[in-house]
Amino acid sequence: MNWTLEVVIVPVSDLDRAKAFYADQLGFAVDHDTAFGDDARIVQLTPPGSGCSIVIGKGVVPQMPPGSLKGLQLVVPDLHKARAELLARGVEISEIQVIGENPRPMPDPLDNVGFVFFDDPDGNAWAVQQISSRP
DSSP: OOOOOOEEEOOOSOHHHHHHIIIIISOOEEEEEEEOSSSOEEEEEEOTTOSOEEEEEESSSOOOOTTOOEEEEEEESOHHHHHHHHHHTTOOBOOOEEOSOOSOOOSOTTTTTEEEEEEOTTOOEEEEEEOSOOO
């Protein structure tokens, strides 16, 4: 039986600001933006190529303090290219960091151990890891 993670709820304080950050700056696709009356709204966004989406919302998501989600991780095949794209979109992102010793330095020495880090406008913390191929 396959178990797939499909949605992660990201707590934000300003829904429209967060939607703009994830859609315009990170390039996530807006799957839907649905209002349920005046006090409830959810927006689902999906990173390019991902099988897992995020949901930001007002009035319909569990109560978590905005900015309290830490350690979300995206994976890309080319960290240099991903970092350059995010910088061009205005995302404040760390320099590339190598964390640990690479168990498989080929085909690229950044595979598995190369990371960059950024926060959304509320302080939810994200990592981007390079994995260009999997065994």
